[in-house]
Amino acid sequence: MTEHMLTIDGQRIPFTEGQTIIEAATAAGVYIPHLCHNPEFKPHGSCKLCTVKVNGRNCSACTFPAADGQEVLNNTQELNETRRTITQMLFIEGNHFCPSCEKSGNCQLQAVGYYLNMLDAHFPFFYPSREVDASHHEVMLDRDRCILCELCVRASRDVDGKNVFALSGRGINSHLIVNSTTGKLKDTDISVDDKAVHVCPVGAILIKRKGFEVPIGERIYDGQDIGQVSLEHEMPIVEEAEHGR
C-alpha cells in the first residue's frame, strides 16, 4: 500500500483517504489554529482561522480534503497576520471583557489571541446589544461572547438529539437562538450533562456557580499555549477516527 503524503511548511505529512488537511496535520502533531473546528464534529468552516495556502490558494484546512502532493503553507508570517486580523474582528463584533469573564484563562478565542500575539483589536468596536439568558437554573447563555461557531448547535442536534440551539439573523445581527416557545433556556430540556453545554470554545455557554473556580495560574492556557493544548486533546480523537475509517 502506498502511503498518501502531502507537505505542510515543507514537512512531509502522511494522511489517510477521506481526511481533511487539519485532521492530517493534527495526527502528525502540527497545529493549525482553529475555533469553529472540533474533531468530534462535522466541520463547519465558518471562522476561517484555519486558513492555509494549498498550492498557492487560500483554503479552510478544516473543510478541505487532503490530497496527494499538496503543498500546504501553515505557519507563515502572512497567514498568522491574517489570522490575527480575523481574531481581532471576532473581538470587535462581540462584547469581550475578559477581566470579568468566567471563561478567562480557559477560553479558546482568548488563547488564540495570545498565540497570535494579538495586543489590541485594531478596529473600532461595535459594542452590539446582545441578550443574556440567565433563565435556566443551571445553564447560562451570554450572547455577548458568542462567536457563532455553531458547536453547540451541532452538539445539541447531533449528539444530544435535542436541537436546543440555532443561528438566526444576518451580519452584525446574527445571533444564537434557543428553540423553545419563549425563546428562553428554562423552557428547553437542556441539562448540564449535555454535550452542547460543554463544547462552547468561549464563555457564551456556562454552567452556573462554577465561575472563577480555578485560580489564575492554574487555568488551561496559563501555562501552555493553545497549540500544545489543542494537539494533546485532539490527536487521540483524530487517531481514533482514523482507525474507524
Added chain:
Amino acid sequence: MAGKIKVATTSLAGCFGCHMSFLDIDERILALAEIAEFDRSPLTDIKHCSDQVDIGLVEGGLCNAENVHTLREFRESCKILVAVGACAINGGLPAMRNHIPLQECLEESYLDAVGVENPQIPNDVELPLLLNKVHPIHEVVKVDYFLPGCPPSADVFWKFLTDLASGAEPSLPYELVHYD
C-alpha cells in the same frame, strides 16, 4: 538632566490599577530613574506635559469630554503613545455601559438606585460631560504600542520600557500577553 528619557503617564477612565501595577516594578524603579525622568503624571503631580515627551503611557478609556482633551494633549506632546491596559485598549469594564442608554445609566445611579438620598443627576458646570459611549483610545488618536492586561503586569512595563531604552523594537513574549 540631559539625555534622560522623558516619560509621562495619565489615567483617563481607568481605576489606577495600571499605575499601581507599574509601581510593582519595585526596586527596578531605581534603575529606571537612571535612564528616565517622569514628566506629567499622577506620580509627580505635574499637570501638563512639557514640550517633547518621549513616551506617554495612557491608562483608561474615554468616558467624558475631559478624557478626550487630555488624550489629545498627550498625543501632541508625546513622541510615542502607549495604550496601557484593557480600558485604554477596548474600553474595559466602563464600556460595559455601552449598550445601556446614558440617560438610563444616570437614572439608575442617581435617582432609582437603592439607598439614594436626595436624588438628583449631578449637573455642575465643573463636571466634564459624559460621552454617550465609552471608547478605547485608538478610536480617537494614533496609538503606537499596546500593553494588554487588566492590569498589565509589572514585567510587561519593564520589558517594554527596557526594550525601548535599548533601542530594540518592543515585543511581548507569550507569557506576558494577557487580557485579564
